[in-house]
Amino acid sequence: MKPSVPAFLRKGRTRKGSDKPHEKAIGFLLLLCALVSVGTTISIILVLVNDGIFNFVGEKAFFQQVSLKQFLFDSKWLPDSPEPRFGIWPLVNGTFMVSGIACMIGVPLGLCSAVYLSEYAGPAERSVLKPVLELLAGVPTVVYGYFGLVFVTPYVLKPLFETLLGFEVDTFNVASGGIVVGIMVTPMVASMSEDVLRSVPRSLRDASYALGGTQFDVSMRVVVPAALSGILASVLLAFARAIGETMAVTIACGTFRRIGVNPFESMQTMTGFIVDASFGEDDAQGIVVKSAFAVALSLFLITLTINVISQMILRRYREVYE
Amino acid sequence: MNFRLCFALMLGSLIGCSVESANNGGDVGENAVGSAKRIVADGSSTVGPITGLVGEMFEELHSDVEVPVTITGTGTGFGRFAAGEIDINDASRRIKDSEKAKCEEGNIEYVELMVAMDGISVVVNKDNDFIDSITVAQLKKMWEPDSTVKKWKDIDPTWPDEDIKLFGPGRESGTFDYFTKAINGEEGATRDDYSSSGDDNQLVTGVSGDKYALGYFGYGYYEMSKDKLKLLKVSSTDDPAAGVAPSPEVIQSGAYAPLARPVFIYVNKASLKRPEVAEFLTFYLGEGQEAIPKVGCVKMSAKDLEAANAALAEALK
Structure with a gap:
């Protein structure tokens, strides 16, 4: 049209x-x-x-009260304790656990959907699948959070990992949060990857078909590698999105701050802590609120870095075909 | 691009925004002090449900008055109270000296009114079959700062070799302050490696989802989720068998020691001058008391109620 x-x-x-x-x-x-x-x-x-970092107005900023050294090298995050400690790592640990699991779920799902949509699906399938995928992106994140807490944990994780395999699965756990965030970023990976797959020149496909490649060969050995940098960029953006995700992980992952790699335990993420800090605050504990800003700043820097890297990768990709 | 369409879209989104902000304003009740016919309350998650229901009952009788109640924890509520943002602070403990000082700084005079009793309830999962009763000493061992207790058997060798999953309120909570004082001997002293939440419903979810969990919160939240939790008897002696399970009777009489406690509301004296606030408080300590068992909480004794009414009458003079 x-x-x-x-x-x-x-x-x-x-x-x-x-x-x-x-x-x-x-x-x-x-x-x-x-x-x-x-x-x-x-x-x-x-x-x-x-x-x-530095107060232009108002009370002293976080890093004027707490040293960067403690922030980066302490192993505990206890901002509201009578003897407060401000080591960011437990929160970073939680955030990266969730985002890592989310990418392990979201990237394969999104990528396979993208390959199907771009290489296999006819117009009829596309016209159904694309809107459904986009619908998935429109589900409010708080709904994903409860989905994780009341469905994924008791009906997927507990039967599978606790009853069958003998791991202990907490009510609030990183895995359920990671899984729902993974589902959440699937449409993003799918639609961005599909765009780059479709922009791979027709001639490359024709050439490989002419050499006797099957549809699978063409998709996986020619088109996907040709679009690899674009796909990588979409993966990085999905990762950044997962890092910033708040509501779903606050609900599904709980509030336990720890350093560890067990996905079935509760862990608080950076975003989860910011929610926590803005909900309740002890008297005379202004530092808790300030520490939330420090966490937000770190979060901002992390996502900014990832965005910049993915932009660089995308730009490089464009140079190849234009 | 069609400009008219563009304009319509912009207009549409503007309307969307204003509707949204109107909603937010209604929930939060920002800047509501002094504005006519709104009695704004915030604070404890233990007392909040009582004030909320009393407020609803009052609204039904007085259609021109709104009583928005939010829950952010006793400590946070006192912060807002001292800043003059709210009329009433729900408090599950008495005001601290530091909070008194803040009120003085903000020129806020207040009245303390006891409104009900609560018994901090220690609960485990309903599938827990090895424990019915716990002593204060055992609770202390579990919750004290730097506690090395990780597994149930670390406390009692007959208990299973499983991790205890601890759930409790956060530091903004009056329940937290009271529990740490009563159990660990010092307000605010606690181990720090447990799952904390200002939302008691989340604590209920946590304990009800894990066979080896233990948590504490106000009695009302146990009453509301009875079928998902198992209530423990608490013994102030070293004999677990002497434990008392919280019930309205023992909480009211104080026999549920040491975790039975009075809960309060703090009212800004300036707000008291508004007739609807005075009427609301009279209602709170009168017919409004019927709300207390409905939200699973415990009424105070007749003597305490009389004293509270006397305190209110004194403040209203």
């Missing part, structure tokens, strides 16, 4: 129209809307810095 081109575009685009006052006003209005997002980002960074 080709959209009809509006009249003012057919004449060729000039900037003449923008001299008219109402055009200017519209342009200004649109610019304002665009600036809101920029302004919000800047405000967030300012707030994080103000409460995390």
Whole structure:
């Protein structure tokens, strides 16, 4: 279906129209809307810095009260204890456990869906599958959280790992959170990977079919490798999304802060702690709130780094075919 | 792009936003102090359900008054109370000196009213078949700071060789303060490696989902989830058999020692001048008391109720 081109575009685009006052006003209005997002980002960074690193206004920031050394090298996170300790690692441990499990679930599922959609599915299948996948992306995360707590843990993990294999599965555990977050990022991996798979030039497929490749050979040995950097970028973005996921993990993973690799134990994530800190606060314990900003700052830096890396990978990918 | 469509979309999203913010305002009750006919309460998760139900009953009788009640924990509530953000703070313990100082700083004068009794309930999973009763000393061994107890058999060799999963409220909670004082001897002293949550329902979920779990919270939350939990008798002596299981009778009489305690509301004196607040409090200590057993909590004795009413009358003079 080709959209009809509006009249003012057919004449060729000039900037003449923008001299008219109402055009200017519209342009200004649109610019304002665009600036809101920029302004919000800047405000967030300012707030994080103000409460995390250096106070321009208000009480002393977190890192003016707690040394970076303790933050990075202490092994316990007890911000509200009478003898507080601020080692970020238990929270980072929880976050990466959840995100790791999420990627182990979400990446294969998303990638296989993408290959199917791009290489195998006909228009009819696509027209059903794509909206359903997108629907999955629209489910509120709090619903995923309860799904993890009241379905995945008691009806999937406990029978499978506790009854059958003898592991002990806690009510709140990292695995259930990871699994639901994995399901959550599946549509993201699928749709981004599908885009890059479809942008692999037709000629590559034709050439490999001409050499006698089966559909599987073509998909897995030619198209996927050709789109690998784009796929990798989508995986990284999914990972970043999983790291930032909050509601589902707060509900499913519990509040136990520990360093460990047992997926069937409760672990608090960085986002989970931020929720915790904003819910209740002891009197005279302003440091708890400040510590949440420090955690948020770390989270921001982690996701920013991942986003930048995935952008770099994507850009490199574009250079190959353009 | 069709500009008219674009404009319609923008307008639509704006309306969406304003509806949303109106909803939020209703829930949080921000800046509500001083505004007409809203009595804003926050604080303890133990007392919150009582104030909530009393508020609903009161709203039914007075359609022009709203009583929004939120639950953030006694400590957090006192913070907001001292800042003048709320009219009433639900408190499952008495006000601390540091909180008194904050109220003074904020020029907040207040009245303390005892409203009910609670017995902090120690619960285990309903499938737990090896324990019915626990002594204060055993609880201390389990919960004291730097406790090395990991497994049930570390406390009693006849108990199983399984990890104890501990669930308890967070530090913002008055229940936490009271429990740590009564069991560990010092307010706020506790081991730190347990699952804490300000949401008692999450503690219920945690204990009910794990055969080897143990947790504590207000009696009301046990009453509400009786079928999922097993209540333990608590003994203040070294003999577990002398334990007492919390019930409305023993909590009211104080025989459920040392975990029976009075719970309070703290009312801003400035708010007391508003007639609807005065009327609400009179209702709270009168007909409103019927709400207490309905949310699973325990009424105070006739003598205590009389004293509370006298305190209210004094404050209203």
